[in-house]
Amino acid sequence: MSLLAESPVYSPGLHVLAAFRAAESRLTDLAGCRAFFAQQIAALGLVEVGAAWHAFPAQPDGLPGGFTAVVALTESHLSLHTWPEFGHATFDVFLSNYQRDNADRARQLYAATLAYFEGEALNYTEVRR
Amino acid sequence: MSLLAESPVYSPGLHVLAAFRAAESRLTDLAGCRAFFAQQIAALGLVEVGAAWHAFPAQPDGLPGGFTAVVALTESHLSLHTWPEFGHATFDVFLSNYQRDNADRARQLYAATLAYFEGEALNYTEVRR
Numbered sequence: 001m002s003l004l005a006e007s008p009v010y011s012p013g014l015h016v017l018a019a020f021r022a023a024e025s026r027l028t029d030l031a032g033c034r035a036f037f038a039q040q041i042a043a044l045g046l047v048e049v050g051a052a053w054h055a056f057p058a059q060p061d062g063l064p065g066g067f068t069a070v071v072a073l074t075e076s077h078l079s080l081h082t083w084p085e086f087g088h089a090t091f092d093v094f095l096s097n098y099q100r101d102n103a104d105r106a107r108q109l110y111a112a113t114l115a116y117f118e119g120e121a122l123n124y125t126e127v128r129r
Numbered sequence: 130m131s132l133l134a135e136s137p138v139y140s141p142g143l144h145v146l147a148a149f150r151a152a153e154s155r156l157t158d159l160a161g162c163r164a165f166f167a168q169q170i171a172a173l174g175l176v177e178v179g180a181a182w183h184a185f186p187a188q189p190d191g192l193p194g195g196f197t198a199v200v201a202l203t204e205s206h207l208s209l210h211t212w213p214e215f216g217h218a219t220f221d222v223f224l225s226n227y228q229r230d231n232a233d234r235a236r237q238l239y240a241a242t243l244a245y246f247e248g249e250a251l252n253y254t255e256v257r258r
Contacts, residue, residue, distance in 0.1 A: 009217075010212055049181065049183040049197065050182065050183050050199070051199075052179025053201075054179050054201050054203075068178065068201050068202075068206070069201070070179070070180075070201045070206045070208070071199070072183050072197050074185075076210050077199045077208050079205075079206050081205050083141065090258055092221075122138060123258070127146055127254055129219055
């Protein structure tokens, strides 16, 4: 490991972590979110290289299930998890600056997501990594 | 949104974000990491519901490409991105406590990943969300 220890530490980019409240109708609409993310990824010039989308079943008491999305990008990833029974969602985007500075794109993607969900922001954290 | 505003804020669980250095041989071994994650997910009693794995092509100068993994879990997600040209990797695990407290499992998964990669820890952040 001696050669590695002598090289400078690489700093990939910005990771935004956030949570917001939103209405059940959005928090259970996997298809709508999927179309929204696809549109955003294209608009921001990001490149998707794979994704997993999963809808949770309805609860025993009849409450609708939420969904989970993880999207792999050449620039790193994007994720969203919803808990409609709590009116709650968490959002992450981590964009590396490998070919250009993507920090503002990460912030824009969060702002657009909050607007799409007509959400009420609960918390917002930026981690430089 | 008035009903939502009156309910308590849901706190899903712990998100661990970390970075480490490792040797090129591990940082380019997508198949090895995939098998390792599958074994860890089973050992920790987590449930995978989808994943995206992507290997980047070799660089023009012949340097090997890294890989990206995002794994959707019923408990939220796991991700890993490697930059072998910098001897660098970032790791995330976010485990919700929906059915049990998973905070220690998140920490265990990071410790096991660092050991698997024979990595040198660079930074480690816990975000309660």
